Amino acid sequence: MSAPADTVLDRARQNAGLSHGELYLRYFELGGMSSAFQVEAIVYELAEASPHDYDVLAHALNERFVELGGDHPVPYASEP
Amino acid sequence: MADGPRTGADAVLMHLRQTAAVPSGHEVVDGALRLVVALARATVGGADGASVSLHRHGRLLTVAATDRTVYEMDAGQYLTGQGPCLSASTEGRWFYSASLEDEVRWPAFVPRARGLGINAVLSNPLVTQDQPVGALNLYSRSPQAFTDADRRLAALIAAESSTVLSEAGITASDDRLALRLTHALQARQVIAQAQGVIMERHGIDPDAAYHHLLDFSRSSHLTLLRRAGDVVASSQHRRTVVGPVPDGAA
Amino acid sequence: MTMADTELTLALTTQLSEVARALFAAGDVSSTLQTVVDLATVTIEGCDYASVFVEHPAADRRAIASDPLVARLDELQQRIGQGPCIDTLRSGQSVYVEDLAADPHWPQFGPEAAESGIRCLLVLPLSATGTFGVLNLAASFPAAYGATDRAKGVIFATLAELALTGAQTHEEEDRRADNLHQALVTRELIGRAEGILMERERITSTQAFDILRRASQHLNVKLKEVAEELVETGERPRTGPNDPARRGR
Numbered sequence A: 001m002s003a004p005a006d007t008v009l010d011r012a013r014q015n016a017g018l019s020h021g022e023l024y025l026r027y028f029e030l031g032g033m034s035s036a037f038q039v040e041a042i043v044y045e046l047a048e049a050s051p052h053d054y055d056v057l058a059h060a061l062n063e064r065f066v067e068l069g070g071d072h073p074v075p076y077a078s079e080p
Numbered sequence B: 001m002a003d004g005p006r007t008g009a010d011a012v013l014m015h016l017r018q019t020a021a022v023p024s025g026h027e028v029v030d031g032a033l034r035l036v037v038a039l040a041r042a043t044v045g046g047a048d049g050a051s052v053s054l055h056r057h058g059r060l061l062t063v064a065a066t067d068r069t070v071y072e073m074d075a076g077q078y079l080t081g082q083g084p085c086l087s088a089s090t091e092g093r094w095f096y097s098a099s100l101e102d103e104v105r106w107p108a109f110v111p112r113a114r115g116l117g118i119n120a121v122l123s124n125p126l127v128t129q130d131q132p133v134g135a136l137n138l139y140s141r142s143p144q145a146f147t148d149a150d151r152r153l154a155a156l157i158a159a160e161s162s163t164v165l166s167e168a169g170i171t172a173s174d175d176r177l178a179l180r181l182t183h184a185l186q187a188r189q190v191i192a193q194a195q196g197v198i199m200e201r202h203g204i205d206p207d208a209a210y211h212h213l214l215d216f217s218r219s220s221h222l223t224l225l226r227r228a229g230d231v232v233a234s235s236q237h238r239r240t241v242v243g244p245v246p247d248g249a250a
Numbered sequence C: 001m002t003m004a005d006t007e008l009t010l011a012l013t014t015q016l017s018e019v020a021r022a023l024f025a026a027g028d029v030s031s032t033l034q035t036v037v038d039l040a041t042v043t044i045e046g047c048d049y050a051s052v053f054v055e056h057p058a059a060d061r062r063a064i065a066s067d068p069l070v071a072r073l074d075e076l077q078q079r080i081g082q083g084p085c086i087d088t089l090r091s092g093q094s095v096y097v098e099d100l101a102a103d104p105h106w107p108q109f110g111p112e113a114a115e116s117g118i119r120c121l122l123v124l125p126l127s128a129t130g131t132f133g134v135l136n137l138a139a140s141f142p143a144a145y146g147a148t149d150r151a152k153g154v155i156f157a158t159l160a161e162l163a164l165t166g167a168q169t170h171e172e173e174d175r176r177a178d179n180l181h182q183a184l185v186t187r188e189l190i191g192r193a194e195g196i197l198m199e200r201e202r203i204t205s206t207q208a209f210d211i212l213r214r215a216s217q218h219l220n221v222k223l224k225e226v227a228e229e230l231v232e233t234g235e236r237p238r239t240g241p242n243d244p245a246r247r248g249r
Helices: A008-015 A020-029 A036-043 A051-067 B007-018 B026-043 B068-080 B084-091 B110-115 B148-167 B173-202 B206-220 B224-234 C003-025 C029-043 C068-080 C084-091 C109-116 C147-201 C205-219 C223-233
Strands: B049-056 B059-065 B095-097 B120-128 B131-140 C049-056 C059-065 C095-097 C120-128 C131-139
Touching (some): A020 A036, A051 C205, B059 B084, B068 B084, B068 B131, B206 B224, C003 C029, C003 C147, C059 C068, C068 C084, C084 C131
Antiparallel strands (some): B120 B131, C049 C131, C095 C120
């Protein structure tokens, strides 16, 4: 299978040093309702995320960035 | 601070271990299946290529193949919704096409296969717990490629592979289980939200809120989830008294 | 393929799937290695003793042997820094030594090994996720392994690799299951916090999540901490400097 395209969320995931499984766990903990398979598809932009789902993912990534000493670099869907 | 209900949690956890909700050891099974296709290709006379397809995530995927052409053969079947591999993996019996030139079944699939240089196809189902979970497929560039002995051998390799899959815990219900689990997890979240609604409405703690839900669902013969859903919906409107006020509430 | 070949292949296939079955059932890494060693002497004719060791950068070296005799062989190679296992570990290539007494490759190891009772060695590389190691099949007689045995050895080693990967996955999954349990507890806490906000402010769960999320950003604390605070105290979390005043409980 060819390598997936470079996407915003996947780049963020890699910069945050999270595997897909680790990202899913954080998303799940925040109340995310989609399956791991769907989340991976969203990260690779192979599936559309609802704005809420996107925000849960974005926040999962941002909390990780804060752990690493950063701020909240991933923008939210519900931000103006 | 009291936890929410724990009874379902351990069962959910155990199932999650085995399903697509948490990435799990597919690599191991895929590795074993690569061995299977290599063995099949090497030992079944007449076989130019071999592949294994499995039902995963609600669709049929090629998890092992001896070469690119074979991947495309499988992909062609998934795309057209037709082919011996697809038939074997859904009907749970073998399908053999000795000569694609003369084949009348699978009219959408046959031209694509012949375009790739394939002239004979043999597919054996992979079965666990009496349910087909996929297929072992053998392809040949020549028609009439597989003798009776070849076909018996292929069937036997498929049977042994089915055993390996069983041992690795792959069942047809895994996919459906993953779906049921996703629903179960969603349900738990609605119940947690309903707990919060009741905690706020009646000024009680999480455990008491849970029992309130439970009691009302029992007395009204609604499922817990249905009751929770109603409670959550009621939070959106002007407050109406929904259900009996619990003892000890403010 | 002749009839005899077919029967041989069938027998081989059946035997190998039994081996696969046992290997996959083994469980953790140590049990799996033990099963590899136990099965090797039974599955491969001519193999009198077997040993296996694996190395992982993050974990200790694990070594299992079916007999002290072959364990000593491993120690010997470590001590003198010479031997077929060392070569295989370095190169990733398998090595077949027909007669240790007569092989010029290991002038020190060869004779010492032969002296201790091992004349023939088939050494196969093992690699699983991030792990490298060696499967050692030893025999008391020279030229103990025919072509079929050597082929079986290769397939056996492949199955061992797969089983090892599975065992590593098992151990990871146990850790993951613990994480998941904790995540489930937190997730439901967040759900309850959402429910409180939904009832109090007549909003949807998505809007409730947004409030928790904005508070988490503004206060620079984890969302679960915001949720916990709300559930425990009932106080509405602040989402920013211009957060409109809301009546708490």
